[in-house]
Amino acid sequence: MYERLHACLKGLGFNDFRGKQKEAITAALQGNDCLVLMPTGGGKSLCYALPAVITEKLAVVVSPLIALMQDQVSNFNRRGINSDYFCSTRTEKERAAIMRGLQTATSDLRLLFVTPETFSSEQLLEHLRGVYTAGRLALVAIDEAHCISSWGHDFRPAYRRLSSIRRELPRVPIMALTATATKQVQDDIVQIPCCIVYTLKRETADEVANCLNAKGVCAAAYHAGLRDADRSRVLERWSSGQIPVVAATIAFGMGIDRACVRLVAHLNLPKTLEGLYQESGRAGRDGLPSRSVLFYDVDDRERMDWILSKEQGRKRKKGASSACGDAAVDRGQQAFYRVVNYCVAEQCRRTMLLAHFGERLSVPCSGCDWCLDRKKVSQQLSQLALEGPKKVRERELSFGGRGFVAYGHNQDNSDDNNEIESVKGDSDDEDAMLAAAEATRKAAKRSQAAGPGPSSQAAMFRELESAEQRYNNSKEATAGHKGELLLRKLESKQAAPAAKPVLGTAPVSDTMREAGALRILEALRRSAAGQGMEDVHLAAAARVMEQGCYGSSASKPVYLSKLAHCSTEAKSIGTWGREGRSGQAWYDAGSPSHH
Numbered sequence: 001m002y003e004r005l006h007a008c009l010k011g012l013g014f015n016d017f018r019g020k021q022k023e024a025i026t027a028a029l030q031g032n033d034c035l036v037l038m039p040t041g042g043g044k045s046l047c048y049a050l051p052a053v054i055t056e057k058l059a060v061v062v063s064p065l066i067a068l069m070q071d072q073v074s075n076f077n078r079r080g081i082n083s084d085y086f087c088s089t090r091t092e093k094e095r096a097a098i099m100r101g102l103q104t105a106t107s108d109l110r111l112l113f114v115t116p117e118t119f120s121s122e123q124l125l126e127h128l129r130g131v132y133t134a135g136r137l138a139l140v141a142i143d144e145a146h147c148i149s150s151w152g153h154d155f156r157p158a159y160r161r162l163s164s165i166r167r168e169l170p171r172v173p174i175m176a177l178t179a180t181a182t183k184q185v186q187d188d189i190v191q192i193p194c195c196i197v198y199t200l201k202r203e204t205a206d207e208v209a210n211c212l213n214a215k216g217v218c219a220a221a222y223h224a225g226l227r228d229a230d231r232s233r234v235l236e237r238w239s240s241g242q243i244p245v246v247a248a249t250i251a252f253g254m255g256i257d258r259a260c261v262r263l264v265a266h267l268n269l270p271k272t273l274e275g276l277y278q279e280s281g282r283a284g285r286d287g288l289p290s291r292s293v294l295f296y297d298v299d300d301r302e303r304m305d306w307i308l309s310k311e312q313g314r315k316r317k318k319g320a321s322s323a324c325g326d327a328a329v330d331r332g333q334q335a336f337y338r339v340v341n342y343c344v345a346e347q348c349r350r351t352m353l354l355a356h357f358g359e360r361l362s363v364p365c366s367g368c369d370w371c372l373d374r375k376k377v378s379q380q381l382s383q384l385a386l387e388g389p390k391k392v393r394e395r396e397l398s399f400g401g402r403g404f405v406a407y408g409h410n411q412d413n414s415d416d417n418n419e420i421e422s423v424k425g426d427s428d429d430e431d432a433m434l435a436a437a438e439a440t441r442k443a444a445k446r447s448q449a450a451g452p453g454p455s456s457q458a459a460m461f462r463e464l465e466s467a468e469q470r471y472n473n474s475k476e477a478t479a480g481h482k483g484e485l486l487l488r489k490l491e492s493k494q495a496a497p498a499a500k501p502v503l504g505t506a507p508v509s510d511t512m513r514e515a516g517a518l519r520i521l522e523a524l525r526r527s528a529a530g531q532g533m534e535d536v537h538l539a540a541a542a543r544v545m546e547q548g549c550y551g552s553s554a555s556k557p558v559y560l561s562k563l564a565h566c567s568t569e570a571k572s573i574g575t576w577g578r579e580g581r582s583g584q585a586w587y588d589a590g591s592p593s594h595h
């Protein structure tokens with residue numbers, strides 16, 4: 001190959017390569033991306049021209065200035081390299097001629113200069129995709145690449161959109177060239193945004209990667225079912241920016257430290273909030289805004305619930321000492337219910353997540369879905385509650401502004417059986433346990449340091465939610481006294497073995513009452529959504545209702561029972577009119593001035 005390179009160089013009138021020209025040209029010919037940093041007049045243009053000449057393919061060169069493009073086109077044409085430029089100043093006829101040329105298999109156009117704006121235009125992209133698919137695209141060069149970086153002296157927003165090259169033309173080598181890039185700018189240029197899609201099952205990770213590739217998004221699967229060498233290769237290619245998307249199980253978690261992860265999508269519900277936190281923590285490590293998208297639906301919830309209950313059965317069968325085994329299993333399910341609560345609660349996600357780890361949000365959140373659009377989230381949750389489980393799903397992931405269907409499949413019991421096998425036996429799950437244990441250890445340390453405070457309120461809140469959930473889930477809960485029994489059962493389970501309180505006498509703390517009022521308020525808000533009730537009235541009503549639950553001498557179990565009943569009532573406030581009951585009585589019960 002080197003003889004050919006030199007022969008080609010000689011053909012262009014040069015005796016030898018300058019600086020790192022040869023390395024840059026070789027990288028492109030081998031299909032690798034590279035950043036070419038050379039001084040002004042150092043000979044950067046030869047780096048993208050020679051690969052096109054030698055392969056007899058087309059190189060697209062993104063350049064910021066039309067005058068500069070015209071100059072380069074005439075220089076190259078003088079040297080016998082067929083070049084042209086495509087931008088808004090060309091006439092319709094000229095552009096049509098260029099596009100026709102691109103469609104021609106025998107086209108001898110070697111260099112096509114475009115502005116970043118025209119590169120992203122659908123008109124040109126359509127033809128470039130054709131050239132790429134036909135295997136006639138040698139590379140895409142980004143000249144004056146410092147314009148990509150907002151740290152650069154010449155930042156140009158349209159350059160930022162060039163990250164779509166990887167999506168549109170997944171395997172084409174990209175060569176970024178500049179003479180003026182500080183270390184910070186260089187880092188920014190090579191950080192092509194990337195994404196991780198987390199799935200519960202290995203097969204789903206494979207499925208997602210295949211599906212993305214079929215849609216033109218370069219992706220690979222990563223899970224514990226792959227051979228070590230394959231896993232290393234995926235990691236290496238992802239780390240070097242050759243593959244922007246990895247679809248992975250939790251095996252792709254600890255130690256993954258890439259600065260430019262802009263999106264983490266959790267396609268299935270994680271088992272714990274620690275798991276969710278661990279997965280989300282792969283994004284935004286450079287401090288730039290990034291997204292963590294968690295998909296929640298009733299199918300997933302039920303499936304995970306089922307998996308956890310099967311695990312419980314298995315552990316029991318194995319003869320684990322029942323007290324210890326039950327406690328561990330119960331903890332597992334409780335942890336999962338916290339994930340569910342995190343999804344369905346109508347409050348700030350960041351506050352909830354931080355509270356779980358004993359921390360408090362120091363600045364107002366303006367990034368989670370709830371804080372961005374409460375009404376929309378409320379509507380979506382109500383919709384979800386109405387719809388219930390679906391048999392067939394199709395999910396839309398949004399990636400760089402273009403939607404694609406990630407996957408859709410049937411969920412039947414045989415699938416669930418496979419699930420259990422894969423979850424119980426694979427090391428992905430072991431990785432997840434390790435990650436969760438580590439996160440829990442850190443959180444415990446932090447909350448110890450923080451002392452009592454909002455975290456204890458959050459814990460109370462969760463306790464109330466879980467009491468209410470069990471109350472509602474149980475058929476027994478239809479009768480008040482039976483519900484009380486059930487909640488007592490829950491109480492006895494949750495109490496620490498050494499200091500188990502005497503049932504019926506455990507006092508109700510102020511923190512619990514505070515959380516109780518919030519719980520009712522949340523239920524009221526949900527049922528009042530769209531009915532024009534003011535929040536301040538609801539808060540007052542919630543206080544009055546909570547006071548009613550507390551009564552004069554409420555013990556904890558009785559209080560919990562009444563509160564669960566009350567929350568259920570509050571949720572059905574919207575249906576009272578139809579049933580001939582007066583929701584208005586509650587609504588008017590408290591005066592705003594009490595709040």
Ligand SMILES: Nc1ncnc2c1ncn2[C@@H]1O[C@H](COP(=O)(O)OP(=O)(O)OP(=O)(O)O)[C@@H](O)[C@H]1O
Pocket residue numbers: 014015016017018021038039040041042043044045046179
């Ligand atoms: N290997 C080489 N041997 C001799 N001359 C070369 C070689 N490579 C490039 N040149 C010449 O060096 C000059 C500058 O090259 P080029 O325009 O590619 O520089 P550049 O790095 O793109 O500069 P700028 O940053 O100003 O755009 C040109 O006249 C070109 O012909």
